[in-house]
Amino acid sequence: MSSTQTPANPRLTLTTEGDTHVVVTRRFNAKPEGVYRAHTDPQIIQKWLLGPEGWTMPVCINDNRPGGKMRYEWANAKGHSFFITGELLELEPGRRIVHVERMHLPDPTPDNLVETTFEPDGDGTLMTMRMTLPNAETRAQMLATGMERGMEASYVRLEGLLPS
């Protein structure tokens, strides 16, 4: 598929790799310890991992130890909600998180194995999130589903022909 950056978001890349991977990279103006903490501390996660406008994250459980449970729930004002569950597999503070997650729609989707690394990059951090799906078909469906959930707001804007 595509491997180009979005001109409007030059710091973010989202690419497909091989048949089963999706790779996201983003640079932050904060040290790896801080970016790591923002990805593991439930109270901080709830402030930013919200997707499109109008959604909140009323439940965020992130039991930060190997084998620890994850449960993230999102809801909007229209009464729609959905959640993911998962398990944390490896945690290297300030450096790396490996976890597995699945969406419940309400049936669980195949497991998505996610490795997130935080590398020093000048004064900041380069985050790389590498997702591994069981097969190409699952990846295609995940991208489509992720679009469904994450893109309604963007989609509406696109229909208005992209005045961003």
Added chain:
Amino acid sequence: MSNLDSAFSALGDPTRRAILARLALGETTVMELARPFAMTQPAVSRHLKVLEAAGLIVRRAEGARRPARLAEPALDAIDQWLDMLRQALARNYDRLDQVLAGMKPENGGNPQ
């Protein structure tokens, strides 16, 4: 893209987006499409008709089967999807920038 409105309208349905994502992997028959989506073949056929009318897919006759594949404009559409996914992620990470900027150094942040 000959008819942008009908293409976007066709893309407004999550099942049709998922069908297109599946077709991105290669030409597929209705039967093969119906399986992962837990849909009946007539239901899939209805979606395919909408996608075909929107110019997103083309179908060819092969006996009784009419395998579908992506039309060229659909490839552009998929690229658009990835762009939209990037935008949704970008919004999250823009929020995270704000959160990080507000974190105290003793909490592991890096005040700007």
